[in-house]
Amino acid sequence: MSRSRRKMPIAGMTTAESDKAFKVAEHRRExxxxxxxxxxxxxxxxxxxxxxxxxxxxxxKRRFDPARYPAGMRK
Known part of the structure; x- marks a missing residue:
């Protein structure tokens, strides 16, 4: 997917890859x-x-400047 690009300059504010582990643990606890x-x-x-x-x-999530961070527009 070398041509795949984000349409909106919005990304998650995190150091984690995803919320999946957190969601699995919370649903199990519930x-x-x-x-x-x-x-x-x-x-x-x-x-x-x-x-x-x-x-x-x-x-x-937070909006970022795509001109300043062009790598953020890649998927």
């Missing part, structure tokens, strides 16, 4: 807590307790 609550006939915890995006390795 499933365990929900299954325990269901087996004990308790109320389910709110979904906001799991997967806080500010606790992950990536901190969102």
């Amino acid at each position: 499933r365990r807590v929900v299954n325990a609550a269901l087996s004990n006939a308790e109320d389910l915890p709110p979904a906001r307790l799991f997967g806080n995006p500010w606790a992950s390795e990536k901190d969102g």
Whole structure:
């Protein structure tokens, strides 16, 4: 894909490759807590307790200047 280019100059602010490991761990933690609550006939915890995006390795996305960072436009 030598000709593949980004259309928008927006990239993730991170040193991590992806959020996959964080998301897998958080979903596993949520499933365990929900299954325990269901087996004990308790109320389910709110979904906001799991997967806080500010606790992950990536901190969102930000626009960058493509003229200053041309390598950032490559996929």
